[in-house]
Amino acid sequence: MHKKFLSLLFVGIFIFALLIGGCSPKYEKTSNSKSKNIMITDLLERKITLNKRIDKVVAIGPGALRLYCYINGSKKLVGVEQTEKGSTVGKPYMMVNPNIAKLTTIGQGGPNNSPDAEKILSVKPDVIFDTYASDKSSADELQSKTNIPVVVLSYGKQSTFDPDMYTSLKIIGKVTGNESRAQKVIDYMKNCKDDLDKRTKDIPESKKPSIYVGALGMKGTHGIESTQGNYSLLKAVNGKNVVDETGKTGTVMIDKEKLLKWDPDKIFIDEGGFQMVQEDCKKNPDYYNNLSAVKNGEVYSQMPYNFYTTNIETAMADAYYLGKVIYPEKFKNIDPIKKADEIYKFLLGKGVYSQMANNFGGFRKIILK
Incomplete structure (x- = not known):
């Protein structure tokens, strides 16, 4: 009788365990299905x-x-x-x-x-x-x-x-x-922005060379007259943009005579429009030779970054090159080519500066002739 009771008890415990086990997956499934929905704004x-x-x-x-x-x-x-x-x-x-x-x-x-x-x-x-x-x-x-x-x-x-x-x-x-990768990317971009600012924010206006960035792409390529007011890359390095005198923000197509009047210390040419600038220089050499930056060998490149909207990584690399040219003392420890590849590698997984340089010319001093 005692053995029979024990047998029945074990059977009951076994059946109870099965019932509990059978319920558990259903509960977990319900819980998981509820947690799957997320809200995005x-x-x-x-x-x-x-x-x-x-x-x-x-x-x-x-x-x-x-x-x-x-x-x-x-x-x-x-x-x-x-x-x-x-x-x-x-x-x-x-x-x-x-x-x-x-x-x-x-x-x-x-x-x-x-x-x-x-x-x-x-x-x-x-x-x-x-x-x-x-x-x-x-x-x-x-x-x-x-x-x-x-x-x-x-x-x-x-x-x-x-x-x-x-x-x-x-x-x-x-x-x-x-989310972890997204936060790392955001932090990296913000750190670059802070680094550019810290290097240049305390430079007195009187010691800043005047800058013009021309041939900027906007829905196609353009010549020297295509520029920007309140230009984000110059802002990133606290540069003195001569175009800001106009009070305009974003794309500005200037009268070329205005550039002669501004006569900036340094000129950057976007390589997307460089060929157009070269062709214009051949037609109008006197115009370009009257610019102090051209006479003094202070014309530099900028890699194009507008292709189906902004290639942010290339724009960031350009900002470091602008900083290096404008304030060499503040960017002593920066090699713009190595920095460009660091940015490309972090954001995309591979350094592609050499490919960009092969396509456009890369970071360099430009001779207009």
């Missing part, structure tokens, strides 16, 4: 609910793919715009990730085109990162057409070192489960 202040497991991604619009590559490289990408499949010249993120060009085409791309909902749907992404949308309605429309969450990103007003750009990187990290 994008750059248009749209609130989007996402499933935490994001395995397939597309990034559309000017610069969206580049921002994505800073955080994840080519991982999880399932489609790419046709415009990204062209030449990699001037686009370090594509130089480092050439496999992206082999992905399925999800639309034409380009600053004057709209998203192709049908082609995006063909690759079945879990999320769409988008820089096309300038208002909530256009982002909501694409989301409605595809039934796929659309997360709007932005480079902000100045792109390089812009708070909106930092926020966009943080969002990409959160959505793709790579």
Whole structure:
């Protein structure tokens, strides 16, 4: 009788254990499913609910793919715009990730085109990162057409070192489960900005040479007359930009005679428009020879960084070169070429300065003739 009781007791305990064990997975599954949903507030202040497991991604619009590559490289990408499949010249993120060009085409791309909902749907992404949308309605429309969450990103007003750009990187990290990498990228960029500022912020205005940056690209290449007011890279090194006298911010097309009047101490030429400047110099040598910077051998290069919006890593490298040329004493321990490759490697995984130099000329003193 005692043995029978013990047998029944063991059977009961075993059955109870099975019941408990059978309940546990159901509880855990329910708990996990609840934790999968995360809330994102994008750059248009749209609130989007996402499933935490994001395995397939597309990034559309000017610069969206580049921002994505800073955080994840080519991982999880399932489609790419046709415009990204062209030449990699001037686009370090594509130089480092050439496999992206082999992905399925999800639309034409380009600053004057709209998203192709049908082609995006063909690759079945879990999320769409988008820089096309300038208002909530256009982002909501694409989301409605595809039934796929659309997360709007932005480079902000100045792109390089812009708070909106930092926020966009943080969002990409959160959505793709790579928040640690996103924070490292943001911290690196901010540290570079702080370093540039600390080296130059205490220089008296009276000891700063006057600077002009010409041939800047904006929706195409331009000659010497294309410049910027409140130019972000000169601001980063506290440079004296002669164009700031105009009170304008962003792209400015000056009258060439104005440059003669300003007669800056040093001139930087964006290599994207360098050929146009050279051709103009051949036609109008007297004009250029009347500039003090040309006469004194104070004309320098700047690598072009505007290709489907800003290549932030190249712009950062340019800022260090500007600093080195303008204030050599403050940048004694900086080799601009090594610094450029450090920036490329940190943000993209590989130093590509030599490729950029082969394509454009790299950091150098320019002789206009």
